[in-house]
Amino acid sequence: MDSTMAAGTTAGIRPEHAPGDHPKVAVPKIGVLVANLGTPDGYDYWSMRRYLNEFLSDKRVIDYPSWKWQPILQGIVLTKRPFSSGANYKLIWNEELDESPLMTITKAQVAKLRDACAARWGTAVQVEFCMRYGNPSTRDVVDRMVAAGCEKILFFPLYPQYAGATTATANDQFFRALMAQKRQPAVRTAPEYFASPRYIDALARSVETVLSGLDDQPGKLVASYHGMPKRYLMEGDPYHCQCQKTSRLLRERLGWDRSRLDTTFQSVFGPEEWLKPYTVEHVAELAKQGVKHIAVISPAFSADCIETLEEINGEIREAFEHAGGERFTYIPCLNDDDAHIEALMAEIADGLAGWIA
Structure with a gap:
């Protein structure tokens, strides 16, 4: 858990006129949750198998009936593919940080987006990221953001073009995470930006x-x-x-x-x-x-x-x-290039219109 999130979960205030035994509540803020596809935790067999099982079991990705697909997936695909996929990940793995390049780049993107949001809106906006498959999971991050006081959340899948197997499944997982909340935040989902x-x-x-x-x-x-x-x-x-x-x-x-x-x-x-x-x-x-x-x-x-x-x-x-x-x-992809961050910030600003000045 990063330091900004940890601080948000411990800080709190007692509502005005509330009795002394009323639990403290977090200071209200707006959240921006960017989402990417995901990454295995490692390139070993079991890490790859967990990741591929979650990914390839998604009906948005492979929509064959479960009775037809799951025996193939569990009996054939997940017996062999973790080895070949793991070998491919090993070729590109960030050994220094022990993570995939996608994770390293996403962290860099989010760091720049946090700085840009802080420069524009101060502490009113909290920026986090999640992965559709693997970690950090959408549900875990939504739990922490709500606990930190995010009463409004803009969910932003980092896919320029919309597809059911990318944007839609990311949104699906976000909505599932909201189902677990006692007090659901107001939410928006950012649209695709392929023509921006x-x-x-x-x-x-x-x-x-x-x-x-x-x-x-x-x-x-x-x-x-x-x-x-x-x-x-x-x-x-x-x-x-x-x-x-x-x-x-x-x-x-x-x-x-x-x-x-x-x-x-x-x-x-x-x-x-x-x-x-x-x-x-x-x-x-x-x-x-x-x-x-x-x-x-x-x-x-x-x-x-x-x-x-x-x-x-x-x-x-x-x-x-x-x-x-x-x-x-x-x-290379746009990654954390400044022009890319500016483009993403424009989408975030559009998504927060009416929520923040």
């Missing part, structure tokens, strides 16, 4: 910064988004359309023609058809067509993680090079 001018500008600036440092320019920029079954799109999930719009707005902000930026989808899982084109196949095809240098960016991720640091910079890079590609440039 500040977010698009931050993406464009990250591209410009990386490309300006190269001695030769890539023949193609590939915007690789996390994939999902195509069936979800047909059932009404707006994710695919929002990804396409993010790519278009980024390209327009960069002043490029259509041929310079391609939109693809990665992280295919299971036998179904997923959103296409698949990144790993597309980059290989580009190499075969004679494109020797490509750059890849991941606009759907607010922080670098296993899907970017290992999958893109590992599997996808190897596919491009194996097919004849010569130079592969990965453009």
Whole structure:
């Protein structure tokens, strides 16, 4: 538990005119709770198994009937996948802090958001973070925020584009946490921000910064988004359309023609058809067509993680090079870049409108 949270749970006042035996209550404040996907506590077998079990048991992620999916998950997937996933996490693990890069980056983002909120609103706003899967859990953080006096909470999933398997499941878990509260706070959920001018500008600036440092320019920029079954799109999930719009707005902000930026989808899982084109196949095809240098960016991720640091910079890079590609440039996620923090602060300010001056 961090020091700001610990202090909030112990401080309290007795309501005016209350009898002497009335319990003290925390000084009222507004909370901002940012949420990301999650991370295992370690890359050992059991840590990975706990994390993957929680993640892959989520009906928003894999919506097959439990009678069909759970025997496969418990009997096959969770017997083998913790080993392979753990090996991949080991490649990128922050050994110094003994945590995944996603955790390290999220902490850095939240530290900057706290400073920005303090500069703007003083002590009236408390900023915390939780993970949908793993720790710190949504319920634990909501419990502590309510105990610390947060009578209003803005819940902010850090997903630029909305998807049922990301934004919606994070919101689901937040609402479940509220069900355990005797005195529920007033709450709001922040909307997706895939078309926010500040977010698009931050993406464009990250591209410009990386490309300006190269001695030769890539023949193609590939915007690789996390994939999902195509069936979800047909059932009404707006994710695919929002990804396409993010790519278009980024390209327009960069002043490029259509041929310079391609939109693809990665992280295919299971036998179904997923959103296409698949990144790993597309980059290989580009190499075969004679494109020797490509750059890849991941606009759907607010922080670098296993899907970017290992999958893109590992599997996808190897596919491009194996097919004849010569130079592969990965453009990092926005992470705790100041332009990204400014974009997130704009969303937070919109979300708190009417709650605070």
